[in-house]
Amino acid sequence: MATLLTIGEFSRLTHLSVKALRHYDDVGLLRPADVDAATGYRRYAAAQVPVAHVIRRFRDLDMPLGQIRAVLEAPDIDARDRAIVAHLERMERVLEQTRETVASLRRLLDGGEPDLAVEYRSVPVTPALAIGGRVAWGDAEAWLADALGELGRAVGPDPGHRAGPDGALYGPEFFEQHVGEVVAFVPLAATADAPGSGRAERVDIPAADLAVTVHRGPFADVDQAYGALGTYVAERMLGADGPIREHYLDGDPDPATEVCWPVLDGRKTIPPDSRDAR
Amino acid sequence: MATLLTIGEFSRLTHLSVKALRHYDDVGLLRPADVDAATGYRRYAAAQVPVAHVIRRFRDLDMPLGQIRAVLEAPDIDARDRAIVAHLERMERVLEQTRETVASLRRLLDGGEPDLAVEYRSVPVTPALAIGGRVAWGDAEAWLADALGELGRAVGPDPGHRAGPDGALYGPEFFEQHVGEVVAFVPLAATADAPGSGRAERVDIPAADLAVTVHRGPFADVDQAYGALGTYVAERMLGADGPIREHYLDGDPDPATEVCWPVLDGRKTIPPDSRDAR
DNA sequence: TTGCTCCTCACGTCACGTGAGGTGGC
DNA sequence: TTGCTCCTCACGTCACGTGAGGTGGC
Numbered sequence: 077m078a079t080l081l082t083i084g085e086f087s088r089l090t091h092l093s094v095k096a097l098r099h100y101d102d103v104g105l106l107r108p109a110d111v112d113a114a115t116g117y118r119r120y121a122a123a124q125v126p127v128a129h130v131i132r133r134f135r136d137l138d139m140p141l142g143q144i145r146a147v148l149e150a151p152d153i154d155a156r157d158r159a160i161v162a163h164l165e166r167m168e169r170v171l172e173q174t175r176e177t178v179a180s181l182r183r184l185l186d187g188g189e190p191d192l193a194v195e196y197r198s199v200p201v202t203p204a205l206a207i208g209g210r211v212a213w214g215d216a217e218a219w220l221a222d223a224l225g226e227l228g229r230a231v232g233p234d235p236g237h238r239a240g241p242d243g244a245l246y247g248p249e250f251f252e253q254h255v256g257e258v259v260a261f262v263p264l265a266a267t268a269d270a271p272g273s274g275r276a277e278r279v280d281i282p283a284a285d286l287a288v289t290v291h292r293g294p295f296a297d298v299d300q301a302y303g304a305l306g307t308y309v310a311e312r313m314l315g316a317d318g319p320i321r322e323h324y325l326d327g328d329p330d331p332a333t334e335v336c337w338p339v340l341d342g343r344k345t346i347p348p349d350s351r352d353a354r
Numbered sequence: 355m356a357t358l359l360t361i362g363e364f365s366r367l368t369h370l371s372v373k374a375l376r377h378y379d380d381v382g383l384l385r386p387a388d389v390d391a392a393t394g395y396r397r398y399a400a401a402q403v404p405v406a407h408v409i410r411r412f413r414d415l416d417m418p419l420g421q422i423r424a425v426l427e428a429p430d431i432d433a434r435d436r437a438i439v440a441h442l443e444r445m446e447r448v449l450e451q452t453r454e455t456v457a458s459l460r461r462l463l464d465g466g467e468p469d470l471a472v473e474y475r476s477v478p479v480t481p482a483l484a485i486g487g488r489v490a491w492g493d494a495e496a497w498l499a500d501a502l503g504e505l506g507r508a509v510g511p512d513p514g515h516r517a518g519p520d521g522a523l524y525g526p527e528f529f530e531q532h533v534g535e536v537v538a539f540v541p542l543a544a545t546a547d548a549p550g551s552g553r554a555e556r557v558d559i560p561a562a563d564l565a566v567t568v569h570r571g572p573f574a575d576v577d578q579a580y581g582a583l584g585t586y587v588a589e590r591m592l593g594a595d596g597p598i599r600e601h602y603l604d605g606d607p608d609p610a611t612e613v614c615w616p617v618l619d620g621r622k623t624i625p626p627d628s629r630d631a632r
Numbered sequence: 633t634t635g636c637t638c639c640t641c642a643c644g645t646c647a648c649g650t651g652a653g654g655t656g657g658c
Numbered sequence: 659t660t661g662c663t664c665c666t667c668a669c670g671t672c673a674c675g676t677g678a679g680g681t682g683g684c
Contacts, residue, residue, distance in 0.1 A: 079589045084663070088529040088598065089584035091577045093491075094664090095531070099648055115656055116665050122588065125581040126462070132577065133459040137452065141647075160463075164456060171449065174415060178442060181411040184404070185438075213371075251366040253373070253675085299369045299410065303403040306367035310400065311357045320366065362637070372638090377674055393682055394639050419673070531649085 080110060080119035090128035097128075105145050106131060139163055180296035190297075192304040195288045196339070202239065202281040205231055205272070206261035213254035217295075220244060223260035223275070224324070230276045237268035241326070241334075245281070245319040257319075284318060286336040292327070301335045314339040358388060358397035368406035383423050384409060417441055458574035468575075470582040473566045474617070480517065480559040483509055483550070484539035491532035495573075498522060501538035501553070502602075508554045515546035519604070519612075523559070523597040535597075562596055564614040571608070576600075579613045592617040 087094045100106040101118060106128060109121035127148065134144045143163065150156035207223040224242050231237050240263040249256030261281055272278055287309050291301035302320075309315050318338035325332045365372045378384040379396060384406060387399035405426065412422045421441065428434035485501040502520050509515050518541040527534030539559055550556055565587050569579035580598075587593050596616035603610045 079585070081588055082663075084526065084530055085584065085588060085593070088526065089581045089588075091529060091580065093530060093532045093648085095649060096647080098665090103647090112656095117656080118664085122585040125585060129462055129577055129581060130459070133455055133462065135647090136455045137459070160459075167452065167456075171452075174445065174449075177411055177414045178445075181408070181415070181438075184407055184411065248362065248366065251369060252362055252371060254371045255675095299407055302369065303367045303407060306363065307357070307400040307403060310359055310363060310367075315363070360637075371674085373675060374673080376639090381673090390682095395682080396638085413673090533649095 078109075079122050081122065083108075083118045083120065086120040086124070086128070089125050090132060092128055092132055100131070100141070103141055105141050105148075134163075137163070137167065176294065176296045180294060183297060184300070190291075190300050190304055192289055192301075192308060194305065194308055197286045197288050197336070198341070199284055199286060201283045202263045203266075204243075204261040204263045204279055204281050205276050206259050206279045206281070207275045207277070208257065208259040208279075210255065211250065211258040213250070216250075216258065219258070220260055224262070226274060227260060227262045227276055230273050231262050231264070231268065237265050239263040239265045240323070242324045243281075244322050244324075246322070247319050251320075259319075282318075284321075284336075285316065285339050285341045286321065287314065287339045288334055288336045290325070291333045291335055292330065295333065298333055298335065301333070305335055305337050309337050309339055316340050356387075357400050359400065361386075361396045361398065364398040364402070364406070367403050368410065370406055370410055378409070378419070381419055383419050383426075412441075415441070415445065454572065454574045458572060461575060462578070468569075468578050468582055470567055470579075470586060472583065472586055475564045475566050475614070476619070477562055477564060479561045480541045481544075482521075482539040482541045482557055482559050483554050484537050484557045484559070485553045485555070486535065486537040486557075488533065489528065489536040491528070494528075494536065497536070498538055502540070504552060505538060505540045505554055508551050509540050509542070509546065515543050517541040517543045518601070520602045521559075522600050522602075524600070525597050529598075537597075560596075562599075562614075563594065563617050563619045564599065565592065565617045566612055566614045568603070569611045569613055570605070573611065576611055576613065579611070583613055583615050587615050587617055594618050 081089065083094050083097055086092075087097060090097075092100075097106070097118070097120075101108060106124070108118035109124060110119040111117070112119070130148070131144055134147070135141075139147075143159070147156055147159045147163075150159055205227050207227060209219070209223075211219050227242070243261050243263070245257075245259040245261070247257035250258060259279075259281075261279070263281065264278075287305060289301055289305045291298050316338045320338070321334075321336035323334035323336065325334060359367065361372050361375055364370075365375060368375075370378075375384070375396070379386060384402070386396035387402060388397040389395070390397070408426070409422055412425070413419075417425075421437070425434055425437045425441075428437055483505050485505060487497070487501075489497050505520070521539050521541070523535075523537040523539070525535035528536060537557075539557070541559065542556075565583060567579055567583045569576050594616045598616070599612075599614035601612035601614065603612060
């Protein structure tokens with residue numbers, strides 16, 4: 077009754093390659109209406125053409141096959157539309173990131189070295205409200221914004237409850253393996269009695285000796301501060317174990333980021349200014 | 355003398371993962387300043403940090419490693435900048451395509467079926483000026499615009515030299531394997547004496563019996579016309595061998611595309627309207 | 633000295649593309 | 659009947675990520 081199409085015909089009607097169609101059959105994304113048991117020949121129904129067109133558009137938008145399947149199998153139109161909107165929003169963010177990366181590349185190629193002002197700082201143990209987790213590189217910005225938002229609400233609006241700006245600790249694996257421990261924190265004043273709530277816990281941020289530089293400008297350029305500060309520390313052989321810290325300053329004109337590199341205890345070592353830089 | 359950094363340190367300074375750094379060494383994109391002959395330990399120079407930052411930005415922009423190498427090895431700043439500009443232009447085009455695909459997806463999900471008006475047409479052999487080649491799916495739009503531009507210049511501005519609108523032939527492999535023969539052509543009036551020039555050759559576009567439908571609207575939606583027309587032809591068992599043709603009409607309000615499906619000779623077969631649609 | 637860092641395979645991932653070698657359908 | 663279409667492996671691509679298993683450096 078219904079017309080069945082060979083895989084070649086279906087390919088011409090849908091603009092999906094034959095290899096792609098076989099692959100979609102293999103992974104169960106788009107099964108032919110019929111498969112000849114003896115020969116294995118795939119036969120597609122004309123009614124499958126619109127589904128194929130939808131799949132092709134999602135693939136053109138780089139949606140993974142698993143997500144496309146989820147969209148197609150969505151129980152109702154609402155769920156389907158939510159999945160689509162979610163993907164389009166992800167694409168918007170990627171787009172925005174692309175723009176930022178292009179600008180950052182231009183600055184890097186045109187601009188000179190960032191001028192580096194390094195300060196040594198010995199910080200004591202600091203009580204804080206914190207959220208920690210194993211975070212993947214690509215999720216870090218969203219995760220951090222989310223965590224600091226939650227912490228901000230838990231601490232409350234009274235600035236007297238804070239003992240410093242928002243911050244985060246990054247374990248070495250976060251940089252070296254692009255997935256690792258990240259701890260977002262808000263340092264608490266002694267007067268604050270913010271209880272743990274949700275994911276937020278009271279913790280003590282450990283004491284540390286730090287070499288600190290302030291990065292002003294777009295966050296996409298923060299690696300330049302890492303490069304300059306890390307080189308500075310390495311040249312002076314001051315490096316020490318421990319997580320790298322960032323402090324997020326509200327900043328005068330623009331927000332700024334303090335990058336804090338763990339270094340050897342300045343009181344136990346030769347003062348850095350009198351060291352041989354070699 | 356110069357400070358050398360371990361791969362782990364270099365990773366933290368550059369925000370490239372250790373695995374990525376080893377990969378870039380393997381493929382020769384970013385060789386460590388020194389490799390210990392005995393242990394194989396990689397040592398990076400602080401001076402390599404900026405190169406690594408550039409690589410990271412290009413990778414964030416999805417530039418393939420081979421192209422990044424070409425950019426880094428560019429003999430002079432001009433060549434380097436041309437390579438960068440070329441990549442950014444490619445990205446712009448991808449971006450524009452993304453926007454079009456999103457719009458096309460919305461239309462497909464919201465909109466109903468396109469209304470299909472099919473016309474049968476028996477076209478004779480037509481002399482034409484043509485450019486042909488093996489074209490990959492993703493290059494087709496740019497290739498076609500280029501080829502038709504060249505043909506237009508070769509035929510000249512006199513409309514009396516043309517016997518019809520711009521067109522193209524697409525072999526079945528173009529759709530089924532996403533790479534295949536494409537021929538762009540401008541049909542020539544008997545009065546025209548356009549000689550071959552550059553890639554352009556005088557050819558005869560073969561006669562054919564065609565089922566034709568006109569697709570109006572964005573070219574991103576043209577697959578809907580293919581689906582509707584191809585289904586129509588398949589349901590009536592009219593399909594015949596031969597390339598699919600497109601004619602590019604300047605169109606009244608907007609440009610339009612005629613999609614032409616090869617069919618059996620109508621004079622030798624039962625007239626389609628009197629056929630059983632099963 | 634101990635564990636931490638670094639090393640090299642080998643294999644996996646994702647969405648197909650590229651043949652090779654062979655059978656069925658018109 | 660012939661060649662054209664379709665089939666199934668098996669392997670390649672790209673840029674790494676994921677362990678396994680082992681050695682060197684502080």
